[in-house]
Amino acid sequence: MATKKYPVVWLQGAGCTGCSVSVLNAVSPKFRNLLLDELVPGQQLNLIFHATIMAGQGEPVIEVLKDTEKNRKGGYILIVEGAVPTAENGNYGSIGEKDGRHLTIQQSVEEMGKDALLVIALGTCATFGGIPSARPNPTLCKGVKAIFNEKGIETAVVNIPGCPTHPDWFVGTISAVLFSGVDALELDDLARPKLFYGSLIHENCPRRADFDKGKFAEKLGDPGCLYKLGCKGHYTYADCPLRQWNNGLNWCVKAGSPCLGCVEPEFPDGTSPMYEKITFEELK
């Protein structure tokens, strides 16, 4: 049976490329497998546009976008990394020149989003606005879903936040979609897959026993629960303590840093000062 290939268009908006770099850190499958092999039996991704990876540049790669939009309606996956700047008609961010004019991030997300099979908002910038949308939000950055809501674009959006996102969250979500279809994906009320964002950091934290015993770190580098040093793990939904990062070697709290709450829509304004205790009630 022929392999079914899903063209993937990966757009980078107001972001830092950190989510791409994080996906490069995928372990099993490795990034090479994502590029070259069937991800699940009979189905494969085909990365036709990614500004950091692709060989081409200039006009020919903009043609790839035009061709996809015109000829592959409903057949491609759109991944958006980075927020969408909307101030000044989107002119704070351009991904290239199209027909003699700047192709703004906002325009490309809307054009490519409306006819995609599925949109994945990757990382906290693309999902909720993230760092570039932090107070006073100089370029009026927004997440993909907010843009779609405003413009009446109805394509399904799955949010995979994180600053950056974890490679497993991305690969796992894609796998679930290929195996069982997007409708089978169980999402929370923020459109995040419950598979990865289903439990609190605090529930699974190795320092939880310290919290229960009232043993708190008073300064960075101390043992004990990091609650008093601003840990946001008690209202942050992610599986970092179980999965850990970088091939399961370490993660923020294990390395002595309070959780920043980087997968939550309140990040970074609601979750900062980052080293100050902020209760759930104070969050909003």
Place this chain on the structure above:
Amino acid sequence: MSTKIKIDPITRIEGHLAIEAVIDDGVVKEAKSAGTLFRGFEIILQGRDPRDANRITQRICGVCPTAHATASALCLDDAFGLTDRIPDNGKLLRYLILGANFLQSHILHFYHLAALDYVDAVSAVGDLSPFIPRYEGDYRVSGQANAELVNHYIKALDIRRKCQEMLSIFGGKMPHSIGIVPGGVTEKPTEDKITNFLWRLNEIRDFIDNIYIPDIITVAKVYGDYFTIGKGCRRMIAYGGFDLPTGKLFKPAVVSPDLKPESLVEENITEDVKYSWYADSDSGKNPAEGQTKPQLDKEQAYSFLKSPRYKAQVCELGPLARMVSNYVQRDIKVKELVDSLLGQFDAGVDVLFSVLGRHAARALEAKFVADAMVDWLQDLKPNESCIVENEIPETADGAGLSEAPRGSVGHWISIKDKKIERYQVITPTAWNASPKDDKDQPGAIEQAIIGTKVRDKDNPFELVRIVRAFDPCLACSVHLLDAGANELGVFRVV
């Protein structure tokens, strides 16, 4: 007859960049380098807890976040009065973390950002995205040698991942590590972690010695003309960095085109804005004083980047600048590495100022850093403290100058009422990819392009090879705008 070549987007770099070149009789007469994304980090930082700058500025760039973590920690150490109190363990861990980031960034740069300009991936893997579309024509490596380079592209994906994993042992996670903070590092070295780190490092060193550097030589042998293409301004700056208990790994200097080093005086750095979307009243000021008032209807402006200059002169930053700086200051190891490479080509130091020179300097620097990291690991004192407590001062100023994979980086802070009043970042790409200055001198990348012979204007390999050899990082550079200037106004899109 002149023709204009516009490449927008320039891909396989970090961020959003466009290049325009005017070609006359096949030779570039004019060049423009323009950043096309603006986020406004300094505005966002205003009014926040100073310690948060260390977390937020990392998010400027996901490829080299650790460089911003380091520069911001040094900047906050300075403002908090901690600089002389950082435990040796803390310094060593900081630079093991930063060193790991250098290795991942350099390996990623050569194999995954630059190599597809030289290596014919399509002949090895077929007509497959993302390897098509591409420029066609000038691929000079063939057969077995080419297939091997393509295999190394794949292998390097694993090695760069392993650099990140090594980093996370002391840095917590990557990208956006959490280990480096004002006062030191949150992790603690234990014997098992040191050994774990060491053996990951040994695998990476093996790759650098036996694959990365030999591959650079393979490419250089068939693309020998690129030792003369992309010469650039030849004036180099390194702020210096990796300030270890045993001294600085990278020596600070400004090196003149005739290879004379002079000491770097921070006050001599100024920023011009004649061709940037900022008010002219601001031009020529030191970053510690400069305001950044956007003026977006400026007729001649074409970039969001300002033009940093040293004594009003154009300078290049990066691995080449650092290697040259250490070389002319007679660093024994760097001299050995550089001379041995030049010996293989029977060439003098002059050829370093070129496309291939920049790639070679980056590879040699990877070896220089990786080998030194072995010593730092051995200097760690297991289980001993890596951090001192900090307290936010009511009012203070601070500066943190360091080295990032792509060149020197500086962070500056002013604290008032325990909050950030002003924060400023100047990155290496801001220097390298800068537009023309007030004296109409083109920026470093622009100068490297001007005068280049372009053989095929439909496949202008020369231009993209020159630009990518600088390893530009646009996310790092186009975040300018001073905290004091909240009004953005309207700008003209070119």
